[in-house]
Amino acid sequence: MNTFLSGIQSSGQLHLGNYFGAMRQHIASQDEEGEHFYFIADYHALTSTRDPEVLRDNVREVAVGYMALGLDPERVAFFRQSDVPEVTELTWLLSTVTGMGLLERAHSYKDKMAHGIKPVVGLFTYPILMAADILAYDSTIVPVGKDQVQHLEMAQDMAGYFNSTYGEVFVRPEARLPESGKMARVPGLDGEKMSKSYGNGLWIFEEGKALKKAVGRIVTDSRAPEEPKDPEGVLLFDFLSLFLEAGELAEWGERLRAGGEGAPGYGHLKMRLIEAIDEQFSPARERRRELLADPAEVDRALALGALKARERASATRDRALIACGLR
Ligand code: ADP
Ligand code: TRP
Numbered sequence: 001m002n003t004f005l006s007g008i009q010s011s012g013q014l015h016l017g018n019y020f021g022a023m024r025q026h027i028a029s030q031d032e033e034g035e036h037f038y039f040i041a042d043y044h045a046l047t048s049t050r051d052p053e054v055l056r057d058n059v060r061e062v063a064v065g066y067m068a069l070g071l072d073p074e075r076v077a078f079f080r081q082s083d084v085p086e087v088t089e090l091t092w093l094l095s096t097v098t099g100m101g102l103l104e105r106a107h108s109y110k111d112k113m114a115h116g117i118k119p120v121v122g123l124f125t126y127p128i129l130m131a132a133d134i135l136a137y138d139s140t141i142v143p144v145g146k147d148q149v150q151h152l153e154m155a156q157d158m159a160g161y162f163n164s165t166y167g168e169v170f171v172r173p174e175a176r177l178p179e180s181g182k183m184a185r186v187p188g189l190d191g192e193k194m195s196k197s198y199g200n201g202l203w204i205f206e207e208g209k210a211l212k213k214a215v216g217r218i219v220t221d222s223r224a225p226e227e228p229k230d231p232e233g234v235l236l237f238d239f240l241s242l243f244l245e246a247g248e249l250a251e252w253g254e255r256l257r258a259g260g261e262g263a264p265g266y267g268h269l270k271m272r273l274i275e276a277i278d279e280q281f282s283p284a285r286e287r288r289r290e291l292l293a294d295p296a297e298v299d300r301a302l303a304l305g306a307l308k309a310r311e312r313a314s315a316t317r318d319r320a321l322i323a324c325g326l327r
Contacts, residue, residue, distance in 0.1 A: 002034035005139035005173075007081065009041040010058040011048050014065045015201035017186035017194035020242055021145035025178055027070045029143055036076040037137045037309060038066065043081045043088070043129060047122045063298050065204065068288035077312075079305030081133065086313035090132035091125070093320050097161040098128055107150055115197075131155035136313040138171040146184040149175050166323040170316075182241055189217045191235050205285050207278070215274050220266040228259030236269040243276035 006026050008018060030036050040062045042055065049055045059080065071078055081087060103109065106127055113119055122129075134142055134155045142152055152175040159170035178184050185193055188200025195201065202214050219235055231237040231253040241249055252272070255263055291298055321327045 002032070002140045003037070003138055003171075004029045004032070004034055004141050004143065005037040005039075005134060005137050006143050007039040007041040007133060008062055008066075009044045010055070010062040011045045012058060012196040013061060013201070013203045014205075015194055015196060015203055016242065017145075017188070017201065019069070019204050020183040020186050021178060022143070022148075023066065023069060024183070025143040025176070027066070029141070029176075030072055030076050034141075035137075037079075037139065037312070038071060038076050039079050039081050039084075039133070039305075039309070040066075041081050041130075041133070044126060047120065047126060048117075060295070060298070063302060064288055064291045067291055067298060067301065068284045069204075070284070073301035073305060077305045077308035078301055079309045080302055083302070083306035084136070084309050084313050086310065086317040087129070087132045087136050089317050090136055090313075090320060091129045093324065094131055094135070094158045094162060095125060095128050097165055098158050102154060102157060103127060105150075106154070108147070127151050127154045128158065131158040134173050135159055135170040136316050137309070138312070138316060139173045140171060141176050142173050143176045146177060149177070162320070166320075169320050169323045182238065186242065187235060187238050189214065189219065191219050204281060205288055207281075207285055211274060211277060215270050215277075218270070218273075225263050225265035225268075226259050226261070228263075229256045231256045234269070236266060236273060239273055240269060240276065243273070243280055 006022070008014075008022055008026075014023070026038050040059055042059050045055060045058060049058065063078075063080075066078065067073065103124055109119075109124055109126065112123060117123070130151050131154060134152070135158070142155075144152060152173065156172055159172055162170055188194035188198055189202060190198070190200045192198055192200060206214055218239060223229060234256060237253065237256065240252060244252070252264065252269070318327070
């Protein structure tokens with residue numbers, strides 16, 4: 001039987017990249033047979049968020065977002081990372097068998113340095129905390145976005161170092177990527193990778209005028225509607241491809257390619273995109289409003305999740321402590 005685990009860092013508003021690249025797979029996996037652990041990586045968020053109010057709001061945003069989008073706390077252990085202190089204990093144990101060289105190779109750390117972000121120790125050891133998250137629950141399948149694959153490989157390496165030193169304590173996890181490449185790198189409004197740090201995101205729950213305004217910002221060019229176009233080079237088409245069924249998408253593609261009289265202009269594509277976003281997310285927006293109005297429901301779900309998570313994590317922690325001679 002598989003144990004599924006994944007998480008998302010609570011460091012800002014959830015955007016379409018987070019949904020298609022990560023959360024959608026997490027939510028879909030709850031229908032598969034096995035155990036399920038999904039959490040809000042709030043300790044990880046602390047490496048970038050310094051304002052306590054903002055951090056609290058971001059945790060709620062992710063909790064409400066996950067539940068509104070369909071994560072079911074009855075079937076899944078849904079919890080906050082910081083409610084499971086065993087994970088930080090495992091982080092220390094793993095750090096004693098992990099070489100500096102492994103962490104120095106982390107793309108995410110190198111990227112942050114390249115962007116001039118202050119290199120705090122927590123940012124450097126981020127992958128160890130993430131490995132502890134994964135290994136604490138004996139996870140076998142970890143659905144993640146492409147940019148998390150290296151972290152997952154590091155978790156496999158750390159499990160290997162520990163096991164080869166102290167015996168079989170940790171289960172080796174495997175990554176599971178989104179099936180389609182287009183979900184693995186959702187473009188932002190400017191065509192670069194969508195990311196909260198680039199200010200090019202489209203918030204999942206955007207609606208009405210604000211949604212119209214955001215879609216209006218999707219970069220286009222000055223070609224006339226009649227001019228035949230390769231849909232591959234039309235950013236709006238990439239956005240549509242996230243939402244439309246294959247048949248309808250192919251039709252839009254053909255009409256763009258053909259050009260001429262009846263060809264759609266960018267305005268048409270934008271209108272269809274807004275409709276498609278509304279169709280997909282309307283029920284989740286409604287559910288989100290209900291959850292925001294009843295914070296106790298979310299708190300109850302997280303408390304229940306924390307109990308389930310701690311039960312498993314404390315067993316793993318005990319196994320690890322015994323193996324290395326601390327008990
Ligand atoms: P951001 O880049 O906005 O800071 P995070 O690093 O917090 O996002 O990513 C959270 C999760 O969402 C990760 O699993 C990541 O793979 C996924 N993700 C983020 N942006 C994208 C994107 N543009 N396309 C696909 N997946 C993404
Ligand atoms: N690093 C992930 C993100 O940026 C969040 C995360 C923390 C995670 N621990 C994890 C994902 C363990 C999968 C497994 O969203």
